[in-house]
Amino acid sequence: MxxxxxxxxxxxxxxxxxxxxxxxxxxxxxxxxxxxxxxxxxxxxxxxxxxxxxxxxxxxxxxxxxxxxxxxxxxxxxxxxxxxxxxxxxxxxxxxxxxxxxxxxxxxxxxxxxxxxxxxxxxxxxxxxxxxxTYGVDRTPAVVGQVMPESPAAAAGLKQGDAIVSIGGRQMDTFQDLAQFTVLRPGATVPMVVERDGETFDARITLGAAHEEDRFGNRYTRGQLGVASGPRVYEPVGLAEAPAAGIRLVGGTLRSMIDGLGQIITGRRSVDELGGPLRIAQMSGQQMALGWPALxxxxxxxxxxxxxxxxxxxxxxxxxxxxxxxxxxxxxxxxxxxxxxxxxxxxxxxxxxxxxxxxxxxxxxxxxxxxxxxxxx
Known part of the structure; x- marks a missing residue:
């Protein structure tokens, strides 16, 4: 720690x-x-x-x-x-x-x-x-590289090599999209479209709830699917393509914020997760301790x-x-x-x-x- x-x-x-x-x-x-x-x-x-x-x-x-x-x-x-x-x-x-x-x-x-x-x-x-x-854009496909034993993914019958086409009605273009969707929905039951050997089928999956603690002792509850990606794929981005990449990343972050706010309003997440200036100050110091890129x-x-x-x-x-x-x-x-x-x-x-x-x-x-x-x- x-x-x-x-x-x-x-x-x-x-x-x-x-x-x-x-x-x-x-x-x-x-x-x-x-x-x-x-x-x-x-x-x-x-x-x-x-x-x-x-x-x-x-x-x-x-x-x-x-x-x-x-x-x-x-x-x-x-x-x-x-x-x-x-x-x-x-x-x-x-x-x-x-x-x-x-x-x-x-x-x-x-x-x-x-x-x-x-x-x-x-x-x-x-x-x-x-x-x-500087680092490239994560283009790792939403393909199952490994299924964790006794995980929600295993219970739903997912296998290595399955491509997650959509989950919760939302298209999954990259593995990062899959992670952003699941992390905000611990315990949720959602529909899923999977492609296997060129054919697609529908499934339903109940996401797990992982209770984690970061390197500073902060505790979080995150949704968990129970799969790992294959080798990470980072695509180099030039100056001309960089603004579009930045817009996509901001759009994805905004979507996650709106999802989180909607869950708090509907009672699916606790209002205890709302933070203010003191928490921002605390997290600012922690991110600075991790280095300038994190800050x-x-x-x-x-x-x-x-x-x-x-x-x-x-x-x-x-x-x-x-x-x-x-x-x-x-x-x-x-x-x-x-x-x-x-x-x-x-x-x-x-x-x-x-x-x-x-x-x-x-x-x-x-x-x-x-x-x-x-x-x-």
């Missing part, structure tokens, strides 16, 4: 993971806003009281907040960092009003909001594309997470703004201020509740509750 990194290494790794991602996410908003002619009043990394900053020649205040768990761009015409419209923006002089966020057309506002999550996905695509060029890969995963979460249709998040713009496009006029006020309050309450939940989970994951119980006992 690898010794967990110390506190200071964890803090440095967390800053290396979250800081650049927050900056680049907000930079996406800022750059597209500038392109659309919107003035930015503030660009902040972190929330709360400013601890350092400067004002550029365009009047934008670039600053660091004392709570480094996010960031924001406050455009002219916004009441607050969540881009809630200021009711008094119409009272501004005409020249200032032309530079506000609210003065932009619907498609421009949507583009500015969308730019942040898109930037997160682009970062992950670039990282995965670079990895594809950079983790940055890509967190970037995809940030992009995905921000697109959820929750008021105060980017997806909430886009949801309101979709309603505006259908109705032909913006949502009323009263409805917006209640939506923002509900969104804030939902975000705070989620933050409390994931913080509780994080404290449990790092052993705080067990330590307290030991002290009390």
């Amino acid at each position: 690898i010794q967990s990194p110390g506190f200071f290494v964890t803090i440095i790794a967390f800053a290396l993971v979250l800081g650049p991602l927050v900056f680049l996410h907000e930079l996406g908003h800022y750059l597209v806003g500038r392109w659309c002619g919107v003035k930015a009043d503030a660009f902040s990394i972190g929330f709360g009281r400013e601890i350092a900053g400067f004002t550029d020649k365009r009047g934008t205040r670039w600053k660091f907040g004392w709570l480094p768990l996010g960031g924001y761009v406050k455009f002219a015409g916004d009441m607050n960092p969540a881009s809630k419209p200021d009711a008094d923006w119409l009272a501004l002089p005409a020249e200032e009003r032309r530079q506000t966020f609210q003065a932009r057309s619907l498609w421009q506002r949507a583009l500015i909001v969308l730019a942040g999550p898109v930037m997160n996905f682009l970062i992950a695509i670039l990282i995965f594309a670079a990895f594809a060029m 950079i890969s983790f940055i890509a995963l967190i970037s995809i997470n940030l992009g995905f979460i921000n697109l959820l249709p929750v008021p105060m998040l980017d997806g909430g703004h886009l949801f309101f713009y979709a309603i505006e496009a259908v109705r032909g006029r913006p949502v009323g201020p009263g409805a917006m006020e209640w939506a923002y309050r509900g969104g804030l309450a939902a975000i705070l509740a989620l933050f409390l939940l994931v913080t509780f989970n994080d404290l449990d994951a790092i052993g705080v509750w067990r330590h307290l119980a030991g002290l009390i006992g």
Whole structure:
């Protein structure tokens, strides 16, 4: 077992993971806003009281907040960092009003909001594309190289050389696709299409549940099929093909995230698996201890997470703004201020509740509750 990194290494790794991602996410908003002619009043990394900053020649205040768990761009015409419209923006002089966020057309506002999550996905695509060029792309076919004794695969009658065409209705192009599907579904019973000696047949299989512990002592429950692949096949990727490889890898990661979220919503997975900043910090330190490739890969995963979460249709998040713009496009006029006020309050309450939940989970994951119980006992 690898010794967990110390506190200071964890803090440095967390800053290396979250800081650049927050900056680049907000930079996406800022750059597209500038392109659309919107003035930015503030660009902040972190929330709360400013601890350092400067004002550029365009009047934008670039600053660091004392709570480094996010960031924001406050455009002219916004009441607050969540881009809630200021009711008094119409009272501004005409020249200032032309530079506000609210003065932009619907498609421009949507583009500015969308730019942040898109930037997160682009970062992950670039990282995965670079990895594809460096290490190649795993093209190992979804063919059974070995069946483990007394495994779900053995119980289903799978044999060496069988090709898994699909499982759970999802096509399996590579062995990695098979692994990504099964790992999220411990105990699930799913249909499967198998090709053997040129003929296909249908089967059903109940996946196993493997309880594992990683090199840092973290425990996980993973779905298990009970097969091993044949020799791994890595295909070299050139510069021209790398972006497409990066997009495919991001797409596969997003699909796994959506699968996992759907299982939590439907109760098939526990909400205890949801993590927050403390767990990200812990995992950042652990990945840094494994080396720079592991840390950079983790940055890509967190970037995809940030992009995905921000697109959820929750008021105060980017997806909430886009949801309101979709309603505006259908109705032909913006949502009323009263409805917006209640939506923002509900969104804030939902975000705070989620933050409390994931913080509780994080404290449990790092052993705080067990330590307290030991002290009390």
